[in-house]
Amino acid sequence: MSLKKIIVSILFQVVFCFNAFSQLNTNSYLTEARADMANEKYFDAIQKLDMCISAKPNLQAYFFRGVCKYYLKDYIGAEEDLNVAVSIYDPFLSDAFHYRSFVKYQLGDYDSAIKDINQLLYTEVNNPKLYLERAFDKLANQDYNGAISDCNKAEKMQFSTANLYLCKGMSENAINKFDSALINYSFALKFNPKNVDVIVRIGNTDADMGNYKKAILKYNETLQLDSANTLAYFSRAEAEIKLNQNDSAMNDLSEVIKYDSKNALAYFDRAILEINKTKYSEALADFDKVLKLNPKNIQALFNSAKLKATMNDYAGALADYNKTIELFPYFIEAYYERGKLKETMHDESGAKADYKLAKMMSDVDKFKDKEERQRDSTDLNKLLALNTNFNSNDQKLIDTTSINLMPLFYIIVKKSNGDGAIPLVLRNSNQEYADLYLTNKKAMTDTSQNNFNELGEDSERTITAILQNAILKTNMQLFYDANKNYTKIIEEHPDCEAAYFAFAIDLCKEVDMLSLMNVGDDFTSINKTYRVVNDPKIEKYQNALANFNKIIEKEPEFAFAYYDRAFVKYKLSDINGAIQDYDKAIKIDPSFSDAYYNRGLLYFCLMDKISACQDFSKAGELGINKAYSLIKICCGSGK
Numbered sequence: 001m002s003l004k005k006i007i008v009s010i011l012f013q014v015v016f017c018f019n020a021f022s023q024l025n026t027n028s029y030l031t032e033a034r035a036d037m038a039n040e041k042y043f044d045a046i047q048k049l050d051m052c053i054s055a056k057p058n059l060q061a062y063f064f065r066g067v068c069k070y071y072l073k074d075y076i077g078a079e080e081d082l083n084v085a086v087s088i089y090d091p092f093l094s095d096a097f098h099y100r101s102f103v104k105y106q107l108g109d110y111d112s113a114i115k116d117i118n119q120l121l122y123t124e125v126n127n128p129k130l131y132l133e134r135a136f137d138k139l140a141n142q143d144y145n146g147a148i149s150d151c152n153k154a155e156k157m158q159f160s161t162a163n164l165y166l167c168k169g170m171s172e173n174a175i176n177k178f179d180s181a182l183i184n185y186s187f188a189l190k191f192n193p194k195n196v197d198v199i200v201r202i203g204n205t206d207a208d209m210g211n212y213k214k215a216i217l218k219y220n221e222t223l224q225l226d227s228a229n230t231l232a233y234f235s236r237a238e239a240e241i242k243l244n245q246n247d248s249a250m251n252d253l254s255e256v257i258k259y260d261s262k263n264a265l266a267y268f269d270r271a272i273l274e275i276n277k278t279k280y281s282e283a284l285a286d287f288d289k290v291l292k293l294n295p296k297n298i299q300a301l302f303n304s305a306k307l308k309a310t311m312n313d314y315a316g317a318l319a320d321y322n323k324t325i326e327l328f329p330y331f332i333e334a335y336y337e338r339g340k341l342k343e344t345m346h347d348e349s350g351a352k353a354d355y356k357l358a359k360m361m362s363d364v365d366k367f368k369d370k371e372e373r374q375r376d377s378t379d380l381n382k383l384l385a386l387n388t389n390f391n392s393n394d395q396k397l398i399d400t401t402s403i404n405l406m407p408l409f410y411i412i413v414k415k416s417n418g419d420g421a422i423p424l425v426l427r428n429s430n431q432e433y434a435d436l437y438l439t440n441k442k443a444m445t446d447t448s449q450n451n452f453n454e455l456g457e458d459s460e461r462t463i464t465a466i467l468q469n470a471i472l473k474t475n476m477q478l479f480y481d482a483n484k485n486y487t488k489i490i491e492e493h494p495d496c497e498a499a500y501f502a503f504a505i506d507l508c509k510e511v512d513m514l515s516l517m518n519v520g521d522d523f524t525s526i527n528k529t530y531r532v533v534n535d536p537k538i539e540k541y542q543n544a545l546a547n548f549n550k551i552i553e554k555e556p557e558f559a560f561a562y563y564d565r566a567f568v569k570y571k572l573s574d575i576n577g578a579i580q581d582y583d584k585a586i587k588i589d590p591s592f593s594d595a596y597y598n599r600g601l602l603y604f605c606l607m608d609k610i611s612a613c614q615d616f617s618k619a620g621e622l623g624i625n626k627a628y629s630l631i632k633i634c635c636g637s638g639k
Contacts (some may be wrong), residue, residue, distance in 0.1 A: 005475045026056045028409045033064060042068040070099055074424055075106045080632070101133065110141035118337055129157030135167050139174075147171040162191035166198055173205050181205050197228045200349040204235055212239040222323050234266060246273050268300060275303075280311055298324045302334055309337075314345050332361050353481075471502055482506050497554050501561065502549035508568065545566050559588040563595050593622030600630070609635065 029052035036045035049065040052058070065079030082103060085096040097116045104113035117134040124130055135150035151168040169184035178551035182205055187488060188198045196618035203218030222229050237252035250273050256266040271286035287304040290297060305320035321338040324331055339354030470485035486503035488495055566581035582599035585592050600615030613635035621626035 009299045021073070026052050026058070026061075029055070030060055030064070032059075037064065037068060042072050042073070046072075063099075066096070066103075067099055070103055070106075073106075076104050078103045079107065101137070103135060105140065108140075110137050113137045113408050114141065116312070126157065127433065128154035128157040131157075132161070132164055132167065133255070135164075135171075136566070139167055139171050142174075157576065162188040162195055162198065164188075166195075166201065169198075169205075170201060173201070173208065176208075178205050194225055196222045196229055198237060200229065200232045203232070203239075207239050207242075209606040212242045215239045221496045228259050230260050230266075233259075234263075236339070237266075237269065241269075241273070246276065249273060262293055264290045264297070264300075267293075268297075271300075271303070275307065280307060283307060296327055298328050298331060298334075302328070302331070302337075305334075305341075306337060309341050309344070314341060317341055318345075330361050332358050337362065355618075369419040467496070467499060467502065470499075470506075483510075495554070497551050500550040500554075504544040504551070504568075505564065507544040507547070508564075508571075511540050511571075538572065541568050541571050545572070557588055559592055559595075563592065565600065566595075570598075570602065575605060578602055591622055593619050593624050596622065597624050597627055600627070604630075 029048045033045040033048040036042070036048065046065055046068050049061045049068070052061040053065070057243045062081045063085040066078045066085060069075075069078035069081060078465045079100065081146040082096050082100040086100065097119050101113045101120075102115035104110070104116060105366065114137045116132055117130055117137060120130050121134075131150045131154040135147040135154070138144075138147040138150060148168055148171045151164055151171070154164055165184040165188035166246045169181040169188065172178075172184065173181040174498040181315055182202065182373070185198050185202050185205070188196060192198075199218055200222045203215040203222065206212075206215035206218060216236055216239050219232045219239070222232040223236075226232070233255040237249040237256070240246070240252065250270060253266045253270040253273070256263050257270070260266070267286045271283040271290070274280075274283035274286065284304065284307055287300050287307065290300040291304070294300065301320045301324040305317045305324065307486065308314075308317035308320060318338065318341060321341065324334045325338070328334075335354045335358035339351040342348075342351035342354060355376065412554065466485060467489060470489070472480045483503070483506065486499055486506060489499040490503070493499070543566065545568050548561055548568060551561045555561065562581045562585040566578040566585070569575075569578040569581060579599055579602050582602070585595040586599070589595075595618035596615045600612045600619060603609075603615060604613035613631060616631045620631065
């Protein structure tokens with residue numbers, strides 16, 4: 001009988017006596033579903049459990065359906081069902097916590113996995129298996145000393161398995177205790193001398209100690225026992241690279257990809273080797289594969305940009321550099337390389353601006369405190385992470401949920417429609433608002449009174465062209481030049497509403513460029529933004545606020561101005577003021593989905609869960625699908 005069958009069979013014997021009042025057909029569905037599970041017919045079991053839940057929702061049905069989904073690798077669905085099971089009878093059902101910890105681990109939510117194991121340990125404090133499971137969770141969470149401590153606790157309870165010594169060895173290897181790691185691996189091999197998980201780890205430790213030839217022998221041994229072991233192929237490739245055996249390394253990376261077509265790390269490393277062999281087209285194809293798997297990987301974007309520049313694809317290179325800098329504004333080398341590219345493209349002013357930005361970023365970095373550096377490091381690690389799947393216990397998975405405030409509306413330049421209007425397009429907005437409120441016909445028709453000599457070489461340009469040029473500079477991140485244009489337009493035409501609005505957005509984008517204001521993807525970190533009051537760029541937000549005030553004073557029914565002003569107030573820690581502005585935006589436009597979404601986040605910051613969940617629900621109804629993820633996180637009864 002397989003291990004899965006044994007586990008499922010044991011589950012049927014646990015204390016499930018709660019459903020005494022169920023209808024007869026419900027019990028029948030449950031019995032048949034359990035039989036299907038025992039035979040690993042999980043799809044059939046789910047169909048019966050669905051009928052059971054439709055007839056009479058109960059603890060057992062949700063629990064068993066969650067287990068089925070876990071074995072079918074539907075981890076999101078499993079989590080939902082297990083949350084229900086835990087919420088109904090949480091003091092009684094330890095198995096739901098147990099399986100939910102497995103699901104959380106697979107989703108990369110190691111903190112929550114550890115919390116579920118902690119819940120079990122309240123009543124099973126002398127269960128060594130739970131300590132070992134928590135050790136693996138801590139290992140995945142990079143808490144190596146914590147993992148070693150839990151392994152030691154399990155060992156003191158006279159518990160001894162190969163996995164215990166494997167986990168302990170991997171943790172010790174991670175903190176460079178190589179000799180201790182090798183000792184623990186040798187203990188693990190006593191249980192099974194052909195344990196490939198252990199043998200490949202011994203090779204990794206040898207490689208970390210610089211013994212690459214010795215490591216390769218271990219990888220060879222692993223592959224003799226398991227010819228499809230992707231970790232062994234990949235590790236051997238890394239050792240071969242150290243020994244300048246690049247052809248062999250490329251072959252091994254291709255073997256990884258053969259068995260795991262979604263291994264971004266293997267594609268990336270193979271691309272680097274292909275560049276060294278001047279196989280540029282093949283390398284670019286591999287970088288494209290990486291970016292399809294990890295669209296925000298700045299290392300792949302940066303290398304792709306450099307490669308495209310080498311291949312004279314300047315437009316493609318520029319797009320990749322722009323995306324790199326957008327994702328991580330402190331990537332100093334990206335500014336220098338983009339500047340060099342602009343020189344090649346004969347954009348001398350653009351190149352000069354990039355060199356200035358690189359110098360500015362370098363100066364900003366010098367004045368960061370320890371906390372800011374840690375935050376940058378965390379953000380950077382996420383942008384450097386690559387999907388891998390080596391079927392190993394220490395696999396680090398990608399975060400699946402983001403709860404940052406939705407961004408400001410960015411202006412996109414379009415040609416004039418011929419009637420003197422400035423048809424600025426607002427991302428995620430209705431064009432009619434832009435056409436209605438961002439027009440200054442008086443200023444458009446009265447261009448004779450000023451020649452705008454100080455604004456550019458062509459003194460005959462209209463205010464429309466000048467404003468569009470300023471917006472273009474904003475989008476090119478030439479903020480200093482754009483700001484001069486906005487200021488001059490406002491001085492000459494104080495009634496030009498579009499200039500105030502565009503200038504305010506320019507200031508916000510400049511701060512976003514120079515400071516990583518988004519502190520992380522995890523929803524619990526949103527409260528950290530209260531510390532923005534100490535940010536040296538606060539003056540720019542205050543100037544943006546003044547400009548939004550101007551546009552609202554002139555156009556009090558412009559919903560988008562309230563929306564963007566709320567974002568600035570949020571950045572200035574005026575949470576209540578931000579909520580009031582979202583209130584006004586929604587009053588003007590009851591279908592303003594983004595305003596509901598952001599207001600919900602701020603209510604959540606203020607611990608007003610009911611209001612937050614109501615807003616998330618409304619945002620979801622209006623088309624923001626990510627709101628449903630937040631409802632699941634913030635509003636579920638199991639939380």
